Amino acid sequence: MAEAARSVSARANRGLPYEIVIWEILVRLPPKALLRCRAVCRAWHHATSAHDFLLAHHAHQPVLPVAFSRDVGYPSIVTFDHRAADAQLQRVTRLENRVCGLYYSCDGLLLLCSHDTTGTYFCICNPATRQSARLPIVSGYVILGMYRHHPTGEYRVLMYLENQEINGKDACYIFTLGSVQVQPPRNIGWQPEAKEVYCSSGQPVLLRGSLHCPSEQREIGSNNIVVFDTSTELFRQMRAPVAPVAPRYNALFEMDRVLGMYICSDGVTIIDIWMLLDYENEVWTFKCKIALPVTEINMMCGMLEGSRYAVVVPGNGELLVLVKFAGWLLQVDMDGKLVATFHRKEVFPTQLQLKQTLVPHAFFQH
Structure with a gap:
């Protein structure tokens, strides 16, 4: 042999x-x-x-945009591979629970929220190895982000707990994945900026050892970004680009170690792209304006009008615009041209990205 x-x-x-x-x-x-x-x-x-x-193998893997699919009964995690000659959707893994939501992605790991007869629970999974582990986090916590703590190499979850009878006040908590002995989430006290992250619908972006999350713009000139320093475990605010009118929604992304923001107009017909080229002085530079081909999209989908949802994510040194409209998932380039279409009724683009990994983790062995 x-x-x-x-x-x-x-x-x-x-x-x-x-x-x-x-x-x-x-x-x-x-x-x-x-x-x-x-x-x-x-x-x-x-x-x-x-x-x-x-x-080294993980470092060579491409970073691909993630979509969430419900078109085959059980939900699936799907990646959009724009590098191929013909852009394509690839199912990475099918989830075992019909009631499941995708929250965060970090170093090839996905944080999911599921529900069964025992109630709502969180779990961490690696779609490349098909490993998963249920997190001992009790119901009531709201997860604000997941990150790798570089000084220790630990994967941590930032959480927020609203006013509860057990302590009588709001607070933030840190939960560490894979502790030798399962410890309860660590209370880091109450910081008012956490409420802004809790109310935001955008995904946090990890850059320079801090989580960045856009706060909701309530009026012209009030746009800010909440920053959580993962070393000091303190929140602060920084300036964000201000839209000329109240946007439909905005979100952050990171490309080549530079923080960016896209701002979608009401009706999602125009997307403005800004880049934070001077991080220390919080000076934003306008990059471009993308006008979606609304008429072409409506005609192709056989609809005169409808609700659109768009995300902007980095991909292979460029920005990708993915649009969900009716039963279609569409890719639009930076010039506003339609370059790829997928007739998938229940596939929804996310702001998340996946860089697959086979690196083992201790928290899958408990």
Whole structure:
């Protein structure tokens, strides 16, 4: 058996040095293909299971926009691969609970909210390895964000608890994933800016060791961003670009280590893109205005008018605009041209992105 394995390995590596095969070819494969390659021989299985290899493999994976699908009974996590010659939707994993919502994404991990006969609960999952773990967080907490705490390498969840009888006041909490002994969420006290994050519908963006979340613009000139420093565990506010009129909604994104914001007009016909090129002085620069091809979209979908929802996410060095309208998911480029269409009634774009990983985590082993 050992001789046969060495023979297979020799044929597989014929003409190529072992290091090239491992660190230039296998390290670039998608997770599913890499897992299949482990069956070729013991040498490949050993090399591709090492921690340093898995970190390098994760670094080579593309960052793809995430959509949430309900068109096949059980909900699914879907990625939009715009790099292919023909843009395509790819189902990453199907969720086991019909009542499930997608909250956050971090380093290939997804934070989900589900419901069963015991009530509402949160769970963490890795769609590449199909591992999941239920979080011991009691009902009543509102999750504001998930992040990797770089000084310790821990994955943490920032939570908010409204006025409850147990303590008589609002408070913020930190829950650490994968503690050796499961500890209750740690109370970091009450900070008024947390209420702004709680009321916001936008996804937080992790940049420079801080979570950034847009606050709701109640009047012209009042637009701000709430920032949570993951090291000091303190909130603060920073300036955001101000829309000339109250927007339908706005959201943040990060591209090339620069914070950006897109502002959708009422009716979602115009999207303004701003970039925070001077972070320290909080100076925003207007990047572009995208006019959605509303007439073309309406005609293609066979509708005169309807509710539109758009998200702007980075992808391969460029910004992607994904629009949900009627039973269609549409991609629009920065010039406002329709470049890809998918007739998927129950597929909804999100602000989340997924960079798949096979790196093991201790919290999946409890």
